[in-house]
Structure formats: structure tokens, C-alpha cells
Amino acid sequence: MRRMIIASLLMTAFAAGAALAQNPADEAYIKAMQANSPAERAKLLKAFITQYGGQGNQYENFAYANLCTTPWPGKTDAETVQYGEKALQLGGIDDLTKSQVLMTMAAIHDKMNQPDRAKAAAAQLIQTATAAKAKETEAANAAVFNQMIGAGHFISAQAMVKGKDIKGALAEFQNSYNILKDPKILAEVRKLGTSMYNAKDYTGAEQVFRFLAQTGKDPEAGNFIAQIIYKQGKTAEALVMFKENFNRQKTGEMAYNIGILLAQEQKTNPSLTPEAVNYLLYAGLIGMKDGKKAQQATNLAQGLFMAQDKEWNDRVKAIQESQKLIEDWAKQINAKFGEKSEDELTSDEKREFRILTQNIEKEKKIIEGHQAQQKATTDRWDKLVAEAKRTLGR
Numbered sequence: 065m066r067r068m069i070i071a072s073l074l075m076t077a078f079a080a081g082a083a084l085a086q087n088p089a090d091e092a093y094i095k096a097m098q099a100n101s102p103a104e105r106a107k108l109l110k111a112f113i114t115q116y117g118g119q120g121n122q123y124e125n126f127a128y129a130n131l132c133t134t135p136w137p138g139k140t141d142a143e144t145v146q147y148g149e150k151a152l153q154l155g156g157i158d159d160l161t162k163s164q165v166l167m168t169m170a171a172i173h174d175k176m177n178q179p180d181r182a183k184a185a186a187a188q189l190i191q192t193a194t195a196a197k198a199k200e201t202e203a204a205n206a207a208v209f210n211q212m213i214g215a216g217h218f219i220s221a222q223a224m225v226k227g228k229d230i231k232g233a234l235a236e237f238q239n240s241y242n243i244l245k246d247p248k249i250l251a252e253v254r255k256l257g258t259s260m261y262n263a264k265d266y267t268g269a270e271q272v273f274r275f276l277a278q279t280g281k282d283p284e285a286g287n288f289i290a291q292i293i294y295k296q297g298k299t300a301e302a303l304v305m306f307k308e309n310f311n312r313q314k315t316g317e318m319a320y321n322i323g324i325l326l327a328q329e330q331k332t333n334p335s336l337t338p339e340a341v342n343y344l345l346y347a348g349l350i351g352m353k354d355g356k357k358a359q360q361a362t363n364l365a366q367g368l369f370m371a372q373d374k375e376w377n378d379r380v381k382a383i384q385e386s387q388k389l390i391e392d393w394a395k396q397i398n399a400k401f402g403e404k405s406e407d408e409l410t411s412d413e414k415r416e417f418r419i420l421t422q423n424i425e426k427e428k429k430i431i432e433g434h435q436a437q438q439k440a441t442t443d444r445w446d447k448l449v450a451e452a453k454r455t456l457g458r
Contacts, residue, residue, distance in 0.1 A: 089112070089115075089116040089119070089121045089123070090121075090122070090123065092108070092111070092112045092115065092116065093109075093112050093116075093121075093123040093126070093127060095108060096108030096109045096111075096112055096127070096130075097130070101136075102134050102135060102136040103136040103137055105130070105134060105136075106131060106134060106136045106139070109127045109130055109131050110131070112127055113127055113128070113131075124154060125151055125154035125155065125156050125157050126151075126157060126161065128147045128148075128150040128151035128154065129147075129148075129151040129157055129161050129162075129164070129165050131143075131147040132144055132147040132148035132151055132165050132168055132169065133148075133164050133165060133168045141172050141175060141176055144168060144169070144172045145169060145172055145173070145176075148165045148166075148168060148169040148172075149169075151165050152165060152166075159192060159193075159195070159196035159199075159209075160196070160208070160209075162192055163189055163192050163193045163196065163209065163212045164212075166185050166186075166188050166189035166192060166216075167189050167212060167215055167216065167219070169185045170182050170185035170186040170189055170216065170219045170220075170223075171219055173185055173223075174219055174222050174223050174226070177226060179223040179224070179226040179227040180223075180227070182219060182220070182222070182223035183220050183223045183224065183227070185219075186216045186217070186219045186220035186223065187216070187220065189212060189213075189215075189216040189219075190213050190216040190217065190220070193209040193210075193212040193213045193216065194209075194213055196209050197209035197210055197213070210243060211243070211244065213243060214239075214240050214243030214244040215240070215244075217236045217237075217239040217240035217243065218236070218237070218240040218244070218249060220236045221233045221234075221236035221237040221240060222252075224236060225256060230260075230268050230271055230272065231271065233256075234253070234271060234272065234275045237249060237250075237252070237253050237275070238275070241279070247281065250276065250279060250281055250282060253272060253275065253276060254272075254276060254282060256272055257269050257272030257273050257276065257288065260272060261273075261288065261291075261292065264295075266292045266295050266296050269288070269292055270289060270292045270293070273285045273288040273289045273292065274289060277289060283313060286305065286308075286309040286312075287306070287309055287317070287318055287321065289305060290302045290305040290306045290309060290321070291321070293305060294325065299325070299329065302325065303322070303325060303326070306318065306321055306322045306325065307322060310322060310343075314346070314350060314456065315350065315352075316346070316347045316348075316350035316351050316352035316353075316358055316361075317347075317352055317353070319343045319344070319346035319347040319350060319361075320343075320344065320347035320352060320357065320358075320361050322343040323340050323341075323342075323343035323344030323345075323346070323347055323361060323364070323365070324344075326339050326340035326343060327340045327344065327364065327368060330368070337368055337371075337372060338372075340365075340368055341365045341368050341369045341448070342365075342448075342452065344361045344362070344364050344365035344368070345361075345362065345365040345448070345449065345452045346452060346455075346456060347361035347362075347365075348361040348362030348365065349362075349449075349452055349453060349456055349458060350456060366445060369444075369445055369448065370441060370445070373441045375437070376438070376441060379434040379437060379438055380438075382430070382434055383431050383434050383435065383438075386427040386428075386430050386431045386434075387427075387431065389423070389427050390424050390427050390428065393420045393423055393424050394424065396420060397417065397420050397421070400413070400416070400417075401413065401417055
């Protein structure tokens with residue numbers, strides 16, 4: 065982002081580059097400025113300084129300024145700073161050139177992890193560009209300086225982040241965004257907030273995401289704030305915020321967060337179970353970016369719902385036990401009587417066959433009774449799913 069701002073603004077040509085040659089020194093400078101490549105220009109400008117530097121030449125300051133702002137292969141950050149400082153020391157350069165030099169130096173100091181020097185250069189850039197903008201009568205020129213002011217605030221914000229001044233950084237990000245209206249600025253802020261959240265710096269992360277929420281440009285900021293509040297142990301406050309966010313924008317992810325939070329809380333407060341079931345069901349019905357997670361939400365909702373039927377698991381176990389008895393008795397019948405007709409059975413065998421078949425029929429009726437009770441619960445589940453669909457307009 066920073067490089068993008070600087071690169072676009074440095075496209076503006078230096079006013080001094082169009083001057084007419086009046087002497088060999090001037091001709092050497094103009095020849096350098098007309099070079100076909102940045103590397104060739106830098107080579108000629110260095111030669112110009114070596115030959116004519118320190119002689120009061122009118123373009124020496126601009127030569128240093130150009131060497132500061134012009135990129136070429138192999139150029140070091142130290143060289144950029146050196147040339148920029150020399151240009152500013154000599155003075156006499158126009159406001160546009162000075163602003164370009166200051167912007168370049170501020171960015172380089174930030175890159176070199178020198179936040180104090182980066183802030184100082186950015187502040188000087190803002191001051192210079194603001195004064196120059198006030199003097200401009202051409203709207204296009206004023207707009208260029210305005211962009212530089214925005215870039216200055218952005219670099220200042222980046223430097224403040226490195227200096228751990230989050231409050232100051234957010235104010236500078238806001239100033240920059242108000243001027244440039246570039247969504248990439250908010251993306252940088254979001255990146256900052258996410259890194260702080262992952263590092264468990266919840267106090268700092270909350271400041272960042274509250275800032276993003278105020279812009280109205282980040283729909284997920286409210287969700288992050290609620291999560292941060294929950295991480296800080298403020299469960300009730302987090303739930304209120306999660307629900308408010310869900311009412312504003314019904315997403316599967318938001319419903320899932322609420323459902324999971326309620327599912328955890330219902331372990332000690334069973335009265336929250338129906339609400340947890342509803343939100344997890346919403347998550348599954350609305351859908352999520354992670355399809356498997358959406359299915360997990362539905363399964364968890366169903367599991368919590370069925371668990372409210374205190375006898376559900378007992379009935380499942382009883383059905384399984386009856387099915388095992390039926391299977392065992394059927395094996396006995398097949399083993400003892402599978403090859404015989406009823407007429408071939410002895411009286412004792414007929415009695416045993418009758419007892420086994422009666423036992424099987426008895427267990428089947430027991431299973432039917434349990435299944436009827438289970439169906440009442442599954443019917444309530446189906447009704448709940450239908451109600452959830454109506455609520456969501458599906």
C-alpha cells in the first residue's frame with residue numbers, strides 16, 4: 065500500500081527538469097534528467113555532483129532530490145536517506161519536490177524500522193504539502209498535494225504501529241482514509257487487528273475493530289468485537305452483541321458463533337439449550353463458507369435437541385438390546401428347526417419353537433413401542449426445522 069501511494073505520486077515530473085541550459089553544469093544536469101533509464105540517470109547525476117557539487121550550482125539540490133526519489137537497481141536504503149537529507153539541507157527546492165523527498169524518506173525510515181524518524185519525516189511532509197495546497201490556485205495541483213497529505217498520514221500510522229501507539233495509529237489511519245478513500249487502508253487496519261487478536265492482545269484488537277466498525281466498511285468487525293469481549297470473560301455482553309450483529313446481518317458464521325457459545329453455557333444453564341439449538345440450526349440452514357462446518361452445526365443442533373428427551377438414549381439402548389435378543393433367537397430357530405417342517409417336530413421341539421417365536425414377537429412389540437416414542441421426538445425436531453426455515457424465509 066505504501067509503495068503504491070509513493071509510486072503514483074512520484075510520477076509527477078520535477079519542474080526543474082525542463083530548464084534551458086545556460087552553462088556546462090546546467091547542460092550536464094539536463095542531460096542526466098533526459099536519460100533513458102533510471103540507472104543511467106542516477107549515473108549521470110552522480111557524475112554531475114562529483115564534478116559540480118559544492119560550487120553553488122543552481123541544480124545541485126535538485127540532483128540530490130532526484131537521486132533520493134529515483135529507484136535504480138542496487139540502490140540501498142541508506143543511499144536514499146543520504147541523498148534526501150542532502151537535498152533538504154541545501155534547500156531551495158520547490159514544494160512539490162520537497163514533498164516527494166520527504167515522502168520517500170518517511171517511507172524508507174519506516175521500512176528500516178525507524179519509527180521516530182519516519183514519523184518526523186511524515187509530519188514534515190504533511191506540513192509542507194498542507195501549506196503548498198493552500199497556496200495552489202489550480203485544482204489539479206491542489207489534488208496532488210492532498211494525496212501527499214494522505215500518504216503522510218498513512219506512513220505516520222504505520223510508524224506508530226511499530227512504536228506501539230495504537231490509539232495514535234488509528235487516528236492517523238482515519239485521517240489517511242478520509243483523504244484517500246482507499247479501501248486498502250482499511251485492509252491494513254484489519255490486518256493489524258487480526259494480528260493483535262491472534263497474539264491475544266485483546267485490548268488493542270478491540271480498539272482496532274471498534275474503529276473498523278465505526279467506518280461501516282467492514283461487516284465482520286462487529287463479530288470480531290463480540291469474540292474479543294467473550295475472550296475477556298464478558299459472556300453476557302458478548303452474547304448481546306452477537307445477537308445484535310445477527311439481526312443486522314443473518315450469516316451462517318454469526319449464527320454458528322452464537323450457537324457454540326450458548327452450547328457451552330447450557331452445560332451449566334440447561335435453560336439455554338433451546339436457544340443454542342435454534343442458532344446452530346440457523347447456521348446449518350443459512351450455510352457457511354465451510355460446508356462441513358455447516359453440517360456439523362446441524363448435527364450438533366440435533367444432538368442437543370435429542371438430548372433434551374431424557375429417555376432418548378435409554379430407548380435407543382433398549383431397542384438395540386431387543387434387536388440383539390431377536391437376532392439370537394432367530395439363530396437358534398434356524399439352527400434347530402431350519403431343516404424341519406412343523407410335522408417333523410416333536411412335542412418338546414414344538415413347545416420350544418413356540419416359546420422362541422413368542423419371545424421374538426414380544427421383543428418386536430417392545431421395539432415398536434420405543435420407536436413410537438422416538439418418533440414423537442423426531443416429529444418435534446422436524447417441526448422445529450420447519451419453523452426455523454419459516455423464520456429465515458426459506
